[in-house]
Amino acid sequence: xxxxxxxxxxxxxxxxxxxxxxxxxxxxxxKQGAGQAEAAISVGQGLSVNARLGDVETIEHHRDQGIGITxxxxxxxxxxxxxxxxxxxxxxxxxxACAIAQYAEADPFSGLPDKEQLATxxxxxxxxxxxxxxxxEAIEMAIACENAARFYDKNITNSEGASIQTFEGTRVxxxxxxxxxxxxxxxxxxxxxxxxxxNGSMQRDYWYTTxxxxxxxxxxxxxxxxxxxxxxxxxxxxxxxxxxxxxxFAAEVSGGLIGHFISAIRxxxxxxxxxxxxxxxxxxxxxxxxxxxxxPLLPQAMGSAAYDSEGVATSxxxxxxxxxxxxxxxxxxxxxxxxxxxxANAGGVHNLTVKPGSLDFKxxxxxxxxxxxxxxxxxxxxxxxxxxxxxxxxxxxxENGEIQFPVEEVTIAGxxxxxxxxxxxxxxxxxxxxxxxxxxxxxKQMTLAxx
Amino acid sequence: xxxxxxxxxxxxxxxxxxxxxxxxxxxxxxxSNQIDQADIYFQSSRSESWVLEDGIVKDGNYNIxxxxxxxxxxxxxxxxxxxEDLTMPxxxxxxxxxxxxxxxxxxxxxxxxxxxxxxxxxxxIDPLNSMSREEKIALLKRIDQQTREIDSRVEQxxxxxxGVYEVVLVAAEDGHLxxxxxxxxxxxxxxxxxxxxxxxxxxxxxxARQGYEYFIEDDRAMSxxxxxxxxxxxxxxxxxxxxxxxxxxxxxxxxxxxxHEAIGHGLEGDxxxxxxxxxxxxxxxxxxxxxxxVVDDGTLDGRRGSLSVDDEGTKTQCTTLIENGILxxxxxxKMNARLMGHAATGNGRRExxxxxxxxxxxxxxxLAGKSDxxxxxxxxxxxxxxVNFAGGxxxxxxxxxxxxxxxxxxxxxxxxxxxxxxxxxxxxGPDVLTKVSMVGNDLKLDQGVGxxxxxxxxxxxxxxxxxxxxxxxxxxxxxx
Numbered sequence: 001x002x003x004x005x006x007x008x009x010x011x012x013x014x015x016x017x018x019x020x021x022x023x024x025x026x027x028x029x030x031k032q033g034a035g036q037a038e039a040a041i042s043v044g045q046g047l048s049v050n051a052r053l054g055d056v057e058t059i060e061h062h063r064d065q066g067i068g069i070t071x072x073x074x075x076x077x078x079x080x081x082x083x084x085x086x087x088x089x090x091x092x093x094x095x096x097a098c099a100i101a102q103y104a105e106a107d108p109f110s111g112l113p114d115k116e117q118l119a120t121x122x123x124x125x126x127x128x129x130x131x132x133x134x135x136x137e138a139i140e141m142a143i144a145c146e147n148a149a150r151f152y153d154k155n156i157t158n159s160e161g162a163s164i165q166t167f168e169g170t171r172v173x174x175x176x177x178x179x180x181x182x183x184x185x186x187x188x189x190x191x192x193x194x195x196x197x198x199n200g201s202m203q204r205d206y207w208y209t210t211x212x213x214x215x216x217x218x219x220x221x222x223x224x225x226x227x228x229x230x231x232x233x234x235x236x237x238x239x240x241x242x243x244x245x246x247x248x249f250a251a252e253v254s255g256g257l258i259g260h261f262i263s264a265i266r267x268x269x270x271x272x273x274x275x276x277x278x279x280x281x282x283x284x285x286x287x288x289x290x291x292x293x294x295x296p297l298l299p300q301a302m303g304s305a306a307y308d309s310e311g312v313a314t315s316x317x318x319x320x321x322x323x324x325x326x327x328x329x330x331x332x333x334x335x336x337x338x339x340x341x342x343x344a345n346a347g348g349v350h351n352l353t354v355k356p357g358s359l360d361f362k363x364x365x366x367x368x369x370x371x372x373x374x375x376x377x378x379x380x381x382x383x384x385x386x387x388x389x390x391x392x393x394x395x396x397x398x399e400n401g402e403i404q405f406p407v408e409e410v411t412i413a414g415x416x417x418x419x420x421x422x423x424x425x426x427x428x429x430x431x432x433x434x435x436x437x438x439x440x441x442x443x444k445q446m447t448l449a450x451x
Numbered sequence: 452x453x454x455x456x457x458x459x460x461x462x463x464x465x466x467x468x469x470x471x472x473x474x475x476x477x478x479x480x481x482x483s484n485q486i487d488q489a490d491i492y493f494q495s496s497r498s499e500s501w502v503l504e505d506g507i508v509k510d511g512n513y514n515i516x517x518x519x520x521x522x523x524x525x526x527x528x529x530x531x532x533x534x535e536d537l538t539m540p541x542x543x544x545x546x547x548x549x550x551x552x553x554x555x556x557x558x559x560x561x562x563x564x565x566x567x568x569x570x571x572x573x574x575x576i577d578p579l580n581s582m583s584r585e586e587k588i589a590l591l592k593r594i595d596q597q598t599r600e601i602d603s604r605v606e607q608x609x610x611x612x613x614g615v616y617e618v619v620l621v622a623a624e625d626g627h628l629x630x631x632x633x634x635x636x637x638x639x640x641x642x643x644x645x646x647x648x649x650x651x652x653x654x655x656x657x658x659a660r661q662g663y664e665y666f667i668e669d670d671r672a673m674s675x676x677x678x679x680x681x682x683x684x685x686x687x688x689x690x691x692x693x694x695x696x697x698x699x700x701x702x703x704x705x706x707x708x709x710x711h712e713a714i715g716h717g718l719e720g721d722x723x724x725x726x727x728x729x730x731x732x733x734x735x736x737x738x739x740x741x742x743x744x745v746v747d748d749g750t751l752d753g754r755r756g757s758l759s760v761d762d763e764g765t766k767t768q769c770t771t772l773i774e775n776g777i778l779x780x781x782x783x784x785k786m787n788a789r790l791m792g793h794a795a796t797g798n799g800r801r802e803x804x805x806x807x808x809x810x811x812x813x814x815x816x817x818l819a820g821k822s823d824x825x826x827x828x829x830x831x832x833x834x835x836x837x838v839n840f841a842g843g844x845x846x847x848x849x850x851x852x853x854x855x856x857x858x859x860x861x862x863x864x865x866x867x868x869x870x871x872x873x874x875x876x877x878x879x880g881p882d883v884l885t886k887v888s889m890v891g892n893d894l895k896l897d898q899g900v901g902x903x904x905x906x907x908x909x910x911x912x913x914x915x916x917x918x919x920x921x922x923x924x925x926x927x928x929x930x931x
Contacts (some may be wrong), residue, residue, distance in 0.1 A: 025846055052527075052725075061532040061548055064805065082515040083535045088514065100499075102509035103584045107509050158726050190453035197850055202729065204848035237849070242695040242931050272504075272607055274643055276650060379843045379853035381875040381927070385643070385652050390692070390875040390927040392844070409851050411875050411927025413694065449694035449877075449927045 005109025008130040009045050010170045010184030018043065018182055019086060022174035025069055028094045030176070034071035034101070036247045037176045038307070040412030041067045043083070049135060050201035052161030059135060062167065071097045071172035075106040085264050095293050109336040112310070116343055126232035127185040127301040129213035131166045131311025138164040141190070148386070153232045158195035160204065162224065165189045170172075173230050176282060179311040186300070188214045192227040198235035203406075206231035206377075210433050228374075233396075237406035239425035239450040240397060246371030248313075248364060248413055248442045250395070251429050253377050258292065260416055261285070264350055265325065268333020271355050276417055280325045286420050287356070293319035295351035303356045303435035309347030319352075354438035356428040364427040364440050372448055373398050374412065387416035393448075400415045410450040419443055453566050459620040459630035463495045463517070467537035474622045475779035476609060477540075479561045480546045481523050482624060484553040485794040485818030488524040488785060489624040490763060491892030493537070494804040495615040499579055503591040503610040507654075521545045521803035524554035524786055533805045534666040562626030569760040572767075573660035573753050575632035576611045577637060578614040581662025584614030589611060590672065591664070598642060598676040603681060604687075606650070607643040612661060614638075623785075629764035633909060635659075635755065637900065638666050640675045644683040650789050652691075657898035660753050675898075682839065682858055685870045692928025693873035698831050699876065699924040700862065702838030704895035705826070710745055711903065712843040712852040713880040714738070718772050718780075719905075720787030720798070721846050729881045731771035732779065738778045739884030742820050749783055749797050755899040756814035756913030758797070763808055767797035773884070784810045793842065802908035814904060816915030820890025824918040827889045835926050836860045837866055839874065850880040874929040882920065891918030 022039040029037035048060040059410050070079040071094065078100030080093040133141075146162035151406070165188065172182030190209035209218035218226075249257055263275075269275040277285065286292075296314035298304050310332055318326045331346035344350075359367055378392040379394035390413035396403045427439030454808060464470060474491055481489045495517040502510050519542060520533040525581050530552030532545040583592070584676030591610050598608045604649040615635040622628050644651055655678035659665050701709060714730070722728035730738065739745070749767025758767050763785050771779045783791070784799030787810055800811035828836065843854030855875045860867045895913035901911040 039473070056528055058531065058807065060551055060807065061545070062805075063532070063534055065535055073582055079510065080513040080515075083518060084515060093513070096513040098582070104509060104511055105507040107505075107507060110509070110710075119662060122635050134738050160725070160727055187896055188780065192823055202725065202727075202848045234849075239925070244931055272609070272643065273645075273650060274607070286643070291701065305523040341828075378846065378851070379855055379877075380842045380844075380873050381853070381855040381873070383873055386872070388872050390855070390873065390929070392851065392877045392927070394846075394849075400742060408849060408881060409877055409925065411694075411853070411925060413692075413874065413927050413929045415929070444573075447694045447927075447929045447931050449925050451925070 001378060008168060010128060010130065010168050011196040013180040014054060014073055014170050015172065016170040018170060019382060020178050020323065022172050022180055025090055025094065025175050026174055029071050029090060032098045034093055036072040038070045038112060039174050042169055042171045044167055046165065046167030047135060047138060048163060048165040049138045049142055050163040050234055051073065051139060051146050052159055054143060054147065056132040056139045057161055069093050069097050071101050071409045073098065073101040074108050074109055075108055075177040076101045076104045077107065077110045078104055105399065111340060112175050112177055113332040114311045118157060118177060118179050118314045119307035122181060123306045125297060125306060127212055127304060128168065129186050130168050131188050131214040133166060133187065133224065145190060145192050145220035146222040146226040149192050149228040152225050152228035155198060155232050155235055156194050156228055157197040160193040160195065162192040168419055173311050175311060182437040186212055188217060190217055191224050192224050194227050194231050195234050198230045200305065203231055203234040203237065210302065213304065223306060234406045237394065237408035237445050240407055240408040241451050242449050244445050244447055246368045246444055247373060248368050248373045248440055250373060250375045251427065251431040251438065251440045253374055254438050255431065255434055257441055258352065258354055258436055258438055260384065261330055261351055261384050261420065262352065265328045267328060267383055270328060271337040274385045276385060281328065282324055284323050285325055285422055286320055286323040288323045290320055290323050291355035293353055294350050295353055298351050301351045303351040307352050308344040312342050312344040312346065314344040315352055316435045336407055341372055349435065352436045354426055356418045356430050356439050359425055359427050360438060361427055361429040364425060365398055365444055367425050368398055368442050369401055370399050372407060373403065389414050389419065410448050412446045412448055414446040454663065455632060456566050456628060457617050457628040457780050457885050458575060458632060462618050463493045463620055466496065469537060471628065471781060473539055475564060476560065478622055478624065481521065481550050482561060484550040485767040486523045486525055486550060486553050486624065488789065490522050490803050491622045492520040492762065493620040494518060494617065495577060496615060498613065498615040499593060500613045501587055502609060503595050505596055508588050508591055513901060516803065518804040521549050522603045523549045523552055525792060528552045529807065531807050544922045545771055547748040564626050564628050567627045567629035567760065567764055569629060569631065569810050572750060572759045573634060576632040576634050576662055577616040577660045578636045579616055581664060587663065590666065594672050594676055595708065597673060598640060598680060600767065601677060601680045602644065602684065604644040605642050606645045608643050612638045618665045619762065621762065623764050631758065631760050631762045634661060636661060636663055636665060637859055638672060638675060640679045642679045642683050644687060646687050649687055649691065650867060651686035652684050653679045653686060654901045658755050659899050660757060662753065669782050670697065678739050683692050689872045691930040692871040693835065693926055694779050694928045694931040695922050697919045697927045698834035700827055700836045701829060701832060701919045701921065701927065703891060703893045703918050704915060706837060706840055707816050707897065707916035708840050708843050708854050711812060711912065711914050711918060712819055712845040712854055713878060713883050714745065714772065715812050715815045716845050717850065718846045720781045720783040720791065721810050723781050724787045724791050730846045733778050733914045735776055737776050738772050738774040738881055740887040741776040742890040743773055743776055743884050743887055744818040746771050747798065747812055747815045751814050754814055754913050755911045758861055761797045761799045762798035763797045765797045765799060766815060770796045782810050782812060786806055796836050800910050802910060806908050812908050812912050813907065814896065814913035816896060817917065819892050819894035819917045821888045824891045824893050827891055827918050827920050828862060828867065830860045830889065830920065831865060834861050834862040841873065845880060851877065853877045871928065883924065886922045887919055888922050889920035893917045
């Protein structure tokens with residue numbers, strides 16, 4: 001898959017154009033009486049194709065643009081957003097944001113980030129790798145991927161298709177403290193979802209691959225075969241009786257478990273006191289073998305960024321060391337509310353990583369010996385305020401460290417505080433596709449509800 | 452020309468220097484290949500949100516969105532492009548890339564434009580202007596203050612007020628031009644209470660296709676506040692939820708999310724055309740107890756899930772999905788209806804001009820039965836009474852669905868006893884309604900807060916049901 005020879009919309013000229021628009025917005029905001037202002041602009045283009053049952057099903061051409069403006073009049077804040085970038089729309093939006101600021105009430109904690117925290121140097125994180133794929137090539141690839149899935153196993157009876165997506169865009173952020181920077185980034189993905197049938201009941205599963213650089217993606221055949229395998233092994237799934245048992249979250253779902261932790265130490269939930277981890281700084285929340293950290297500057301990674309959505313410089317950060325919470329996840333606003341400094345997490349975390357353990361997937365199953373391997377979770381069912389956790393699950397019953405049969409229509413429940421304390425092991429089977437990088441996670445005991 | 456079309460023309464086309472003739476020209480261009488179906492969808496929307504927290508109105512946001520989406524369908528193939536830029540060269544270029552989905556050759560003559568007259572289910576108002584900024588702020592401040600006065604254990608109050616003014620104009624390949632002006636408002640109150648070191652939250656809200664005065668009429672805003680506080684206080688007393696399969700009684704109204712997840716999605720036309728739904732090919736079969744009749748009705752006056760006309764220009768209707776336990780029909784957009792040889796049901800919806808339409812629900816509910824709700828409860832020896840839910844999800848292929856209770860009680864010897872903590876309920880869509888053994892006479896629709904997500908697209912929806920007794924549903928508590 002070649003990465004070159006493409007007429008990319010994301011070039012230095014485009015970044016410069018957007019930086020100039022951003023500067024104009026800040027000027028307009030000043031003219032309309034804003035003391036401080038921030039502008040974020042993004043433009044992008046992409047293509048997605050979907051093939052089903054051996055033929056193209058949809059071709060979508062994407063062309064997006066968006067702009068967000070925040071103004072402060074004293075400590076009063078207003079914001080506006082739009083899909084229109086022309087001069088008269090910008091004027092209208094600035095005046096709408098200023099009008100809102102006029103009516104909002106003064107909030108002593110509001111405002112732009114502290115100037116000394118803003119990013120001043122911008123390492124090349126290698127995030128932009130446009131993909132010179134034509135519509136015809138993308139269709140061909142999607143068909144190959146889907147065929148690999150459909151003909152891999154005779155139990156595959158139907159398909160939801162395979163899709164190829166490619167997207168590139170440029171984002172610019174500017175504020176009245178002198179910050180004005182932008183960079184292009186790309187994202188490509190391929191996914192496949194097929195249906196199998198056994199004794200009149202159907203199962204569906206999928207697989208996907210995603211990367212900044214097309215050549216880093218798994219190949220279409222591998223994606224299709226994995227989708228097929230995952231579907232077929234679910235056939236004949238049944239519910240099991242209610243019990244307490246060990247639960248292993250496979251790597252493709254274990255990131256969620258860590259996501260609930262991040263949510264509970266996020267500034268907004270802490271200052272609102274809507275978290276089960278209030279005052280957890282310095283507390284042992286996980287067993288001592290757990291380290292959780294952010295790696296924002298990894299080249300080509302999906303969650304990499306030199307600064308957060310407010311322009312605050314990111315850096316490698318330890319969030320949990322030897323099970324003890326080292327820091328919260330804060331924006332400038334939530335940091336001020338808590339009397340702390342921003343941790344460059346406005347807009348979220350960057351390449352959140354759980355230190356891998358020594359066991360691979362099979363080793364983790366052996367370690368569990370008997371229990372439920374969870375490969376899919378459905379529904380919400382997580383209360384960040386109390387830590388109460390109850391979600392629908394599907395996966396496999398494991399005995400003697402070996403998968404016995406597929407399981408569905410069960411729930412798993414517990415309290416996150418206890419769940420985190422009872423982690424037995426983290427696998428080295430790390431899923432690198434998303435912004436949370438973790439292997440499978442084994443929990444000593446949860447309540448499984450079934451028949 | 453209808454009044455709505457005139458308004459849409461002056462709000463969207465005129466400012467961009469376009470006329471209805473220009474739409475005809477773009478459509479003509481789209482139809483120069485062998486196209487079965489095509490549409491040009493113009494959308495312009497303005498929305499605002501105001502948020503009160505810590506006793507002050509901290510923030511507000513104003514959003515403007517406008518664009519056009521062009522689609523061409525040939526057989527089962529769809530080409531799609533969209534743009535924020537409403538100029539002729541841009542639209543013609545988009546039409547060019549979109550129609551390449553079909554082979555060359557004309558699909559026939561361009562039909563003359565006819566103006567679709569649609570029923571009026573809501574007034575063509577701009578809700579953002581239905582109250583002055585001073586009045587919006589004053590409303591939020593008053594509700595905050597009065598919420599804090601309800602109970603001294605209230606620690607935090609967050610109130611949000613959201614309004615959307617949306618104008619759509621859709622031209623179809625058959626020459627039909629339709630327009631709709633869709634106001635939508637929503638208000639939410641959420642509170643945190645604290646008692647003896649235990650903290651809990653509760654939330655409530657509502658909305659409609661009306662102006663903001665909706666929240667003042669009938670004291671609705673304060674009724675959300677009282678409900679939020681009541682829920683939070685109930686949660687302070689909640690004990691661990693039971694785990695296992697038991698009889699579940701669902702309260703009326705919002706628990707109708709059961710129908711949305713367990714059967715609604717599975718009856719959407721796209722999944723059934725493709726054979727990927729657990730309900731595929733089952734029309735005429737028994738899928739529920741004879742006590743159950745379920746409809747999807749987009750024609751209810753002013754409701755959040757209602758539409759005068761869907762996003763393809765089809766008038767909405769009341770579609771019977773299940774009648775006395777028998778599966779009657781699917782919900783369709785134009786494409787899936789055509790491919791299955793059915794009629795479109797006014798369920799073709801899209802999140803915006805930048806998204807493809809697909810079959811989506813409107814207001815989905817079960818008709819009232821004959822039982823007195825008290826008799827239903829007293830008939831249960833041991834079970835769960837669930838009256839409020841936080842959301843749900845379904846795997847339409849396996850049929851497994853979940854919905855998460857946020858207010859539930861144990862039923863012991865026919866009586867409601869302790870409140871229990873939130874728990875997820877899980878079941879199998881195609882057979883859960885066969886276990887319905889009693890249906891209440893108390894049909895209620897939800898308060899207007901539902902948002903449904905499908906393939907990354909969100910649309911407002913409604914649900915409803917009477918009190919229901921289900922003989923056996925898995926409750927995912929911790930108390931095994």
